[in-house]
Structures are given as C-alpha cells and as structure tokens.
Amino acid sequence: MTAPVYLGVDVGSVSTNLVLLDAHSLEVADKVYVRTQGQPIRTLQRAMAKIARKNQWQIVGVGTTGSARQLAGVILGADVVKNEITAHAVAALHVEKGVQTIIEIGGQDSKMIILRDGVVSDFAMNTVCAAGTGSFLDQQAARLGIPIQDFGRIALRSRHPVRIAGRCTVFAESDMIHKQQLGHSLADILAGLCDAMVRNYLTNVGKGKEIRPKIVFQGGVAANQGMRRAFEAALNAEVIVPRHFDVMGAIGAALLASETICREGATRFHGFEITESVYQNHSWECQDCSNQCEIVDIVKDGRIIASWGSRCGKTDSSSEYGMLGAGN
C-alpha cells in the first residue's frame, strides 16, 4: 500500500532538501537532506533513490525551489517551479498562522519577508555582502575548533557577551581574535558573535522594515539557539523556530504543488525512473551574434530535454521550463 504525497524539492547552493507532505493532512511525512556538493543533478538522483527505496510513497505532485529550481523542475517533471522567497512564505504561513515577519538565514544568503494579512507585502535579500550567513558561522566554529552543532548551546551559557564588529566578516574575525587573546571565555565570544550577526542582519536586510510579531526564524542557521536568543534580545519579542525549520523551502514547494494539482489535475512527475537515467549537461557559447550567450543543454539518455541561456530564444526548448528562469 502506498500513500499519496506531494514532493517538495529545494536545491540550494549548500544542501538539497526533499520533503514529502501527506496529500490529505499536508503534514511532513518524510524528509531527506543531502549536501549538494556542486552536483545538483547527481545529488537529486541520489536523494530520489533514497525515497524510491522505501517504496511506500506515491507522488501525486511535485514542486521545486532554490537556486537550481529550473534544473530540478526539468529533471523531475515538476508541476510548479517557484522562487525561494515565495516558497518560504507559503511554508511559514502554513505552519504558523498569522506570521508577519520571516527571518530566513541559509548558507549563502539571508532574507527577510514581511507579510500582512497572509500576503507578502515586502521582502529583502542580502545584496553586496555575505556577512551573517551560515557559511561564516561555520567557518568561525571550525576556526575555534568546535562542532557547529554545539555553537548555539555554548553561546547560551554566556553571561556577558563581548562586543564584536558586525559590519563585515573580516572586521568581525579580527575583533574575535583580539577578544580571545585578551582571555574572554568562548561562550562570551560566541554569544557576542551572534549579537553581531543579528545587528548586521537587522541593519542590512531589515533596513527600513517594520518587524511585527509573529516572527518566524527559519533556514539552517535557525538551529543555532544562540542566534535565536540574540534575535529575541534585539527585537524584544518572541522568535518562533518551526519544527522543520531546515526544510521550509521544500515544504513551501510541496504546498504550492498541492495548490497547482488542485487546480490542474494530474501531475507531470516523470516517475522514479529518473534515478536510473543518465543526465549530462552540456554548455556552449553561441557564436551567431555578438551577445555570445552561454547556452546550457540538459541531455537525458542522449536526448536534449531542455535548453536555456539564449537571449534571443532560438535555442530555447519548447518545454515550459525553457524560459528565462521559468517564472510560473
């Protein structure tokens, strides 16, 4: 007996997350988390194989999001391909009714989404600087020789967080080293770093935004208890970390898939056979005019199934995913 589920896929720079939502209750039935490691297609196939092996799910709809959403959409036969801002908002609204502010911090980017009456009214993403994203915390944890999982727990022990410059990770790092050499405790330094990251986030991404409760904190960095406490202190409000904070994008994609299926009927999912197929991506530079577009062809078992990248459109596939970014 196989249970009907919606599949949500979030292929990001660092991790690829798959979520299965029960088609009736829309609760998370299963989730798979794998590192992307620069090979989105292979990673996706591996993650799908994990699900296929369990042999207990029937996929009735597929949604993709994340920076490789278009690629994942083509490989899987997605019913909806959506940007991650919308996907995160949909997921947060689903798990936390009445949310008005979403703080999302991932490996490479951070965003803030403002909602009013259940609709996105404003959003911001980090622009010119990656300070305050997961990668920096990862790097500092490694430098201090502590596992990233323990970062938050240690930071919570702090009684007097030290002041660390948050504007730029280069300044932050030299400040941290300085404080460490003066003999401040590890807990105080880590807590100080959390405060600095939060200050940086609020002044850059949150600039000019009206932050109202409920506030939901999601993305990989939400695992860090120290960051959550720093946000609560800075905002003077409760910050909710949802149970599945690390796969909210994928949950959003699955919810959007369920919405699309309700409207359009049958899924376009290619089936679990995709784990067996051989995919190649082949890129070339078109020389037909001075634009010299970089074209990418996605080849499945020797046949081009999608192509994108041309400005004039002549090499684009007829597939609905072929357009610039596949809006939908």
Add this chain to the structure above:
Amino acid sequence: MKITFPHMGNLYIAIEALLSELKFDLIIPPPSSKRTLTLGTKYSPETICLPLKLGVGNFLEGIELGADTGLMVGGRGPCRLGYYAALQQEILYDLGKEIEFIVLDHPKEDFVRFKSQIIPLIKAGGVKALAKGLALAWEKLVAVEKLERTAHYVRPREARPKAATQVLNRALQKLRHTNTVGGIRKLCRQECDHLRDLIDRNAQEPLKVGVVGEIYTILEPFANLDLEERLGYLGVEVLRTVSLVQWLKNNLILSSLGLYSNRWLRINARGYLHASVGGHGLESVARTVALAGQGYDGIIHILPFTCMPEIVAQCILPNVSVDYQIPVLSLVVDEHTGETGFQTRLEAFVDLLSRRGQGGLQHDSACISWS
C-alpha cells in the same frame, strides 16, 4: 579621425546616423559583454560606478579596432558623470593609449567649450550635412524608443515566447540601414504593426510595472541583466520612465532656450525631496509618486552600486511605498553577472504583485492558499 564612443542601449544607432552623415570614420565598439566588464574593472577605480567601468571597457575595445578619438558627454552637477570623460581619458593615457577626446558639454553650462567642440564637427561635413545628420539621428532615436515601447507592450502578451525580442532586434538592424526620414518613419510604423501581430488575443491583462532609476542602468541591458526582457517574460508590461528623446527635448533644447523647468517633478516629489540631487534622483521619487496615482502595480528602482543621487532616492522610496501603497523593489547592479539571485528577486516581486492584485486571500475549500 576614427571615432569610438561608449554604449548605452541602442543609442549607438542615432550616433551612427549623425557621424556617418558628417563623413567621420566610425568604430562602433562591440556590444558590452563580460569582456568589456573585465577590461573596464581592471583599469578603473574600484569604488566608481558601473557606467564608468563599462565605458572604459567600450573605449578599450574600440581602440583595439583602430579608433583614435573618443566621443563622450561632459556636464556638471552632483553626479560624477560630468567628470567621467576626463577620468576615462586619464585612464587611457596611463595605459599608453594616445586617444583624443571630444567632450560634448551642455551648451548652457559652458557655451564656449561647447562651441569649440562642436565646430570641428561642423567643419568636417558642413552645416547642411550636420542638419541632415541631426535630423536622421533624431528620427532614429524616436523610432528606437517607439519600437522598444511597443516590444514592452507586446512581450507579456505574445503568443510565442521571445518572438517580440527577435522581431525587435531585426527591426533595429533594418533601422540602421535606413537613411531617409520618410523611410525611417515607414519602417517604424511597419515594424510596430509587425510586433503587435504577435499578441495573443486571449492573453490575460498583464501586471504593469514602472522602471525608475539611473539612466544608464535603465537603458543598457548588459548592465541591468536584461531587466525589461525578464519582466516581460514574467508577464509584466514595463513602462520605462526614462526616455532619451524626452531628456534631450527637455534638458538640451528647451532648457537651453530657458523654457524647461523641473517644476512638475518638484511638485510630485513634494514632501519627500525638494531639490535636484543630481542624475535622476529627483525623477525617481517624482515618477514613483506619479505612477502610483496612475494605477501601476509596482515600481522597480534600479541603480549602480555607489550612485549618490539614486542612493538618496533609495532611502526615500520606502516612505513613498507606504504612503501610496505601491510596492517598490530597489535593485543595485554592479560587477556581478550571477543572474540567479537577480531572477529570484524579480520572480518574488512579481508573485507579490500578482497575489496582491488577486486581493491576496484566496480561500478554496480543497486547496491551500497563503493563509
């Protein structure tokens, strides 16, 4: 004398018409590309804005093709553009490129210099050729903008994706080889009809978004990562608020005669900004206010990193957005050519606008929605 000049969108078509009529040898640099950007950033000051860097790249690519004279605009005012001609010339000298510069100053700001620079141009071809060249250049500029405007209208409604862009590009190339005023007008009419034939009659009424901001980043598709096209494919009708035809009419012709004032801009921006802060800073604020009143769904504000006038506007626009209930997305462009993040922001913005347009909450018993 072999003249080259920096690109700004399709402006080269008008410059080509004028200078070839004056019998100058003209070297049109290749369209701005990643190579142009690489060359430009390598030799430009780090914190200067993208228009200068791409301009340096264009000059270097023009010089490679044999150019010995550069054509550039001058000017005064709070925006740094006014001294870019001098700066670019210095950069090129330092690289050992012995290139002469013709700098076109605003006649009102420095008439003597303007005269001294315009005289060699007149001498080259005679007054009659200059008059004809100016007429052709003007007609072509008008035609280019009309074609582009039509493409903005057609893209979100077209039956076959990217068809309008293909027709537009072919029309622009035909326009380059048409050299009578009558011919230009006829071609423009025909091609606009041709573009409108691409409309799918059953297409939904698209969202309408106004693009405000710094003139170069609005007009140069390489700098704005094809912003207008991307929006078109996402089903958005774009209104480009910057028009060179209008700008030349207002700031060159009327203002030289003392007939133009920016009064309507100041009236629209009242309460937010009371003075010209250079570039298009005041325009960005005033246009946003004006478009909010005209039923536009949203505004995209585009600026190069470190652009002072537009940073002023960027800080004011969130207030306009709240007061007039119109979403505004500010996009800062710089050297990054990573398109994914750019596309994500545009898609999310278009989602925001369309969900808003639907009244936001859609309750359907079987389907989940946003709340």
